Amino acid sequence: MAQVLVFIDNPGASLKKSSLELLTLARSLGESTVALNGELADGVAATFAEYGVAGILRPSVQDLDDFLVAPKAAYVAAAAETAGAAIVLLDNSPEGKEIAARVGIRLNAGVITDVVAVDPDGTAHKSVLAGSYNTACKASTAVSVLTLKANNVTPEPAAAPTTPGTATVEVPAVAAAARITERQQKVASGRPDLTDARIVVAGGRGMDGDFGPVEELADALGAAVGASRAATDAGWISHDAQVGQTGKTVSPQLYISAGISGAIQQKAGMQTSKVIVAVNKDAESPVFEIADFGIIGDVFDVLPQAAAEIKKRKG
Amino acid sequence: MKIVVLVKHVPDAQFDRHLNGDGNTVDRDESILSELDEYALEAALQLAEARGGSKAGNQVIALSMGPAGAVNAVKKSLQMGATEGVHLTDDALAGSDAAATSLALAAAVRHLGDVDLVITGMASTDGETSLVPAQLAERLGLPQVTFASTLQVDGGRLTARRDADTSSETVEAPLPAVVSVTDQINEPRYPNFKGIIAAKRKSITTLSLADIGVEPAQVGFAGSWTSVTNAEQRPPRTAGTIITDEGDAGIKLVDFLAAQKLL
Ligand SMILES: Cc1cc2nc3c(=O)[nH]c(=O)nc-3n(C[C@H](O)[C@H](O)[C@H](O)COP(=O)(O)OP(=O)(O)OC[C@H]3O[C@@H](n4cnc5c(N)ncnc54)[C@H](O)[C@@H]3O)c2cc1C
Numbered sequence: 001m002a003q004v005l006v007f008i009d010n011p012g013a014s015l016k017k018s019s020l021e022l023l024t025l026a027r028s029l030g031e032s033t034v035a036l037n038g039e040l041a042d043g044v045a046a047t048f049a050e051y052g053v054a055g056i057l058r059p060s061v062q063d064l065d066d067f068l069v070a071p072k073a074a075y076v077a078a079a080a081e082t083a084g085a086a087i088v089l090l091d092n093s094p095e096g097k098e099i100a101a102r103v104g105i106r107l108n109a110g111v112i113t114d115v116v117a118v119d120p121d122g123t124a125h126k127s128v129l130a131g132s133y134n135t136a137c138k139a140s141t142a143v144s145v146l147t148l149k150a151n152n153v154t155p156e157p158a159a160a161p162t163t164p165g166t167a168t169v170e171v172p173a174v175a176a177a178a179r180i181t182e183r184q185q186k187v188a189s190g191r192p193d194l195t196d197a198r199i200v201v202a203g204g205r206g207m208d209g210d211f212g213p214v215e216e217l218a219d220a221l222g223a224a225v226g227a228s229r230a231a232t233d234a235g236w237i238s239h240d241a242q243v244g245q246t247g248k249t250v251s252p253q254l255y256i257s258a259g260i261s262g263a264i265q266q267k268a269g270m271q272t273s274k275v276i277v278a279v280n281k282d283a284e285s286p287v288f289e290i291a292d293f294g295i296i297g298d299v300f301d302v303l304p305q306a307a308a309e310i311k312k313r314k315g
Numbered sequence: 316m317k318i319v320v321l322v323k324h325v326p327d328a329q330f331d332r333h334l335n336g337d338g339n340t341v342d343r344d345e346s347i348l349s350e351l352d353e354y355a356l357e358a359a360l361q362l363a364e365a366r367g368g369s370k371a372g373n374q375v376i377a378l379s380m381g382p383a384g385a386v387n388a389v390k391k392s393l394q395m396g397a398t399e400g401v402h403l404t405d406d407a408l409a410g411s412d413a414a415a416t417s418l419a420l421a422a423a424v425r426h427l428g429d430v431d432l433v434i435t436g437m438a439s440t441d442g443e444t445s446l447v448p449a450q451l452a453e454r455l456g457l458p459q460v461t462f463a464s465t466l467q468v469d470g471g472r473l474t475a476r477r478d479a480d481t482s483s484e485t486v487e488a489p490l491p492a493v494v495s496v497t498d499q500i501n502e503p504r505y506p507n508f509k510g511i512i513a514a515k516r517k518s519i520t521t522l523s524l525a526d527i528g529v530e531p532a533q534v535g536f537a538g539s540w541t542s543v544t545n546a547e548q549r550p551p552r553t554a555g556t557i558i559t560d561e562g563d564a565g566i567k568l569v570d571f572l573a574a575q576k577l578l
Contacts, residue, residue, distance in 0.1 A: 068486055069449060069459055093480065094445065098461060101449035104414060110540030111413060113444045123544065129332045129341070129441070136545040144541075176458040178475075178488035185482050193480075199577070221578075239499065240480055245328070245440065246351070246498045254577045264329055271552060275575055277568065283557075290552040293571045297560025305565025310578065313569065 002030030005085035006053075007076050007099065010038035010065070015047050018196055020155035022089050022148055023051040025118060027158060029087055033057060035079035035169070037064050037072065045164075052158030056166040057082060069095065070177035073102030079169045080107060085143065087122065092147040093195075100145045110139025114249075116152040130245070130268035150196035151251065186238070194224040194241065199254045202226030202243055202270070203236075206259015206280065206299050211237050213303035214258055220310040226250065226270075228260045244269035259299045262287025279303065316366055316468070317374045318359040318432045319424055322392050324385035325349045325441040332441070334546050340410055341441050343381075348388040351436035353395070353503035358466055358496050359434050360396045360504070369398045376401055376427060380408060380419055386519065393514035394506030400519035401427070407524055407531035412539035413442070417450035419534050422527040424455065432473070435495045437462055448495040458488035464499040 004026040008019050015023075026032035033055045034048055040056065048056060057079045064072050076099055080088050088103060090096040097113050104111035117125040123138045124146055139145075194200065201223045203214035211225070218225045226248070227241040243250055245265040255273035260266060262278070262285055270276070271290055278291035279302045288294045295302055324346045326332045333342040356377065363373035377392030379385045380403040389400035403423045411419065424433055433455075438445040445461070452459030460466075463475035463486075473492060477484050478499070506514070524531055532538055556571075558564060572578050 068461070068488075070452070073449075073453070094462060095479070097445055098449040098459075101413065101444075101446040102453040104446075104540070105417070105450050105453040108540070111444075111446055112541055113446065127549070128443070128546075129334070130328070130443075132332065132549055132551075133334055134547050134549055135334075135543050137541055137543050139541045141540045175456045176489065176492075178458045178460045178486045178492070180484050181474075181487050182485040183482045184484075186480075188481075221572075239478055246437065254572070254575075268328070275577065276552070277571070279564075279568075283559075288557055289554050291557070292555035293568070294554065294557035295560055295564045295568060296557065297564045301562075302560055302565045302568065305563075306568045307565075309566050309569040310572075313573070313578065 002086045003084045004030045004032045004087045004089060005035055005076070005080045005083045006032055007035045007088070007090045008037070009072070009095070011036070011041070011044050013041050014043050017155060018091050018150040020047070020051065021150060021153040022091065023053065024156050025148060025153050026089055027052050029118060029120065033083040033085070035076055037075065048164055049161045050157040052160070052162050053164045054162060055083070056164050057169045058166060060168050060170045064171070066180055068178040068180060069098045069102060070174045071171060073099045073106065074174050075169060075171045077103045077106035078172055080143065082167070082169050088143065088145045090145070090147045092149045096147050100147050104145045107143045107145070108141055109143035109145050110141045111145045112137050112139065113147045115146045115148050118146060127272060131272040186240070189225070191218060192222070192224045194226055194243070195248055195250060197224035197250070197252055199223035200226045200243070200250050200252045201256045201258065202228065202260060203231055203258045203299070204228035204260030205230040205234070207231060207236065209234070209236055213299060213307070217256065217303045217307040220307040228266050257287050257291070258303055260287060261285045262290070316363060316431045317376070317429065318362060318434060319376045319378050319427060319430050320352070320356050320359045320392065320397065321420065321433065321435040322352045322356065322377050322379045322388045323349045323439050324379060324381045324388040325439055328440050343384060346384060346387070348391040349436060349440050351438060351440055351498060354496050354498050354500055355434045355436045356392055356395055356397065357501045357503040359432070361501065362432070362466070362468055374398050378403065378420070378423060380404070380416065380423065382409070389519055390514060391506065393517045393519070394510045395504060396510060399517060401522060402519055403522045403527070405524040405531070407535045410536035410539060411534050412541045413444055413446035413450055414540045415534040415538040417447050417454055418538070419524070419527070419529055420447070421451055421454040422529045423522060424451070426522065426527045431490045432468070433493045435493070437495050437497045445495070448493055452493040455493065458492045460486055460488050460492055461495045463494055463496045466494060466496060466500065
């Protein structure tokens with residue numbers, strides 16, 4: 001059976017849904033080992049067992065978080081060698097992709113990012129050119145390194161739980177790495193993560209400085225809040241809410257675009273959403289070309305009315 | 316200071332973009348200097364200018380790898396203010412994946428001698444993987460500072476800010492280093508008339524694989540570690556129902572969501 005290594009970075013008290021997706025995919029491809037960085041909480045250890053993990057590897061050093069990417073990549077590559085992995089799976093966050101990049105060089109392994117599905121033979125599926133093509137890609141190397149986009153696998157525990165053993169991996173010294181000298185934690189919003197939310201309500205310049213109606217509708221729907229670059233540049237909402245070419249790529253079940261014109265760079269981040277709803281005053285806005293349901297109207301009328309109606313129906 | 320900026324010639328994202336049948340590579344007619352690389356170039360120019368510009372010996376070298384047309388990305392960089400241009404071009408490079416690209420670029424950077432900084436955009440607007448800056452740093456054995464939204468160099472050290480999902484970070488690294496910058500870092504300048512005239516007098520060096528000591532088999536389709544085995548164009552999205560608000564559009568929106576089982 002193929003050996004699959006899954007990198008999980010600082011899970012904290014419980015595993016994120018995207019980590020459960022990685023573990024579920026790994027099990028469909030072979031026998032899975034986790035390369036963990038950070039504390040191993042009891043609950044997390046129990047989840048590893050439930051998800052059929054065969055072994056847990058931990059780094060020999062505790063300061064991986066103090067540096068940018070290079071030492072983590074050295075650790076993951078060493079862990080892959082220890083596990084004899086043919087496939088290395090990571091999440092598709094910017095850091096996940098960069099670790100994957102360097103692991104690829106260290107292991108002479110092909111790297112494929114933005115993966116949405118993997119066939120048993122290792123062929124990975126992804127979409128390219130801002131969602132305009134679906135492609136199948138394969139690494140020709142002995143090891144392949146894949147980063148999986150969230151929301152594409154349904155997390156499922158194994159038929160029978162395992163009792164994974166743990167082992168330590170010696171982290172090779174890295175010649176030169178940037179040091180993180182200061183870190184400011186951001187306050188959590190309590191809403192779902194933008195990249196793996198089932199529903200996203202996004203606001204643009206049309207919100208005119210007031211994201212209240214976007215947040216209210218998002219909360220009625222249990223959705224994440226997104227934004228166009230015009231809205232983040234104006235400082236109405238934090239930069240990590242930006243959806244688009246230079247922000248996040250999302251493909252939720254439902255994307256509600258409110259007061260956003262639908263410039264090509266914004267579309268690049270959301271046009272693989274299952275259903276797109278647009279609310280915009282201007283009938284000529286390009287977003288209407290791709291909306292499944294478009295409303296020519298004022299966001300300050302339509303959004304609050306919809307939020308109130310949802311609350312009424314949900315009772 | 317000697318700064319190399321990586322500039323890529325990419326299909327203009329304002330238009331429909333296509334993959335070619337042969338090996339599913341990106342069709343590169345109608346290409347431009349990648350918008351995201353303009354931020355890298357601007358960052359390099361600002362660092363050089365703060366140190367007295369080219370008169371004080373600061374070099375900003377625009378390096379592009381790509382087919383004949385890619386020289387246009389180098390030319391635009393010279394118009395914006397880069398002091399020199401380098402175009403790495405060789406038929407054997409066609410079809411290179413990120414690993415092969417980073418191998419060729421690393422060899423080209425080494426060929427340019429002692430470099431203090433390599434600056435890149437945060438991603439190419441065609442492949443969009445962000446793999447190359449990290450792979451280049453790994454191959455060159457240099458510190459990597461990616462997604463910088465600010466960048467300062469003081470003596471032999473650089474300081475940058477990065478904005479991650481759950482935190483903002485300040486990072487420090489000794490030079491030389493590889494840096495990728497986001498579109499938050501600056502406002503790229505437009506080439507002005509003076510810049511366009513001055514660019515005509517600047518030299519562009521053309522390099523082949525032989526010049527940088529790379530074998531053809533290490534790059535291109537032959538040297539790539541991944542390949543695209545199939546590509547299908549997604550049907551473009553089409554417009555659905557569009558209504559004009561007559562005072563009840565919010566309710567109609569909820570009816571639509573209910574019908575789609577999205578509530
Ligand atoms: C290199 C580069 C990268 C970029 N990356 C991104 C990216 O990642 N994401 C991104 O979003 N953009 C990105 N952009 C910017 C992009 O080109 C657009 O400028 C931006 O998306 C516009 O945001 P907007 O639609 O909110 O604003 P606008 O284009 O100003 O549109 C506002 C819309 O709101 C409507 N409106 C106004 N008032 C109301 C109201 N009361 N009710 C209803 N509708 C109203 C208007 O009719 C208009 O259509 C990038 C640009 C560049 C050059």
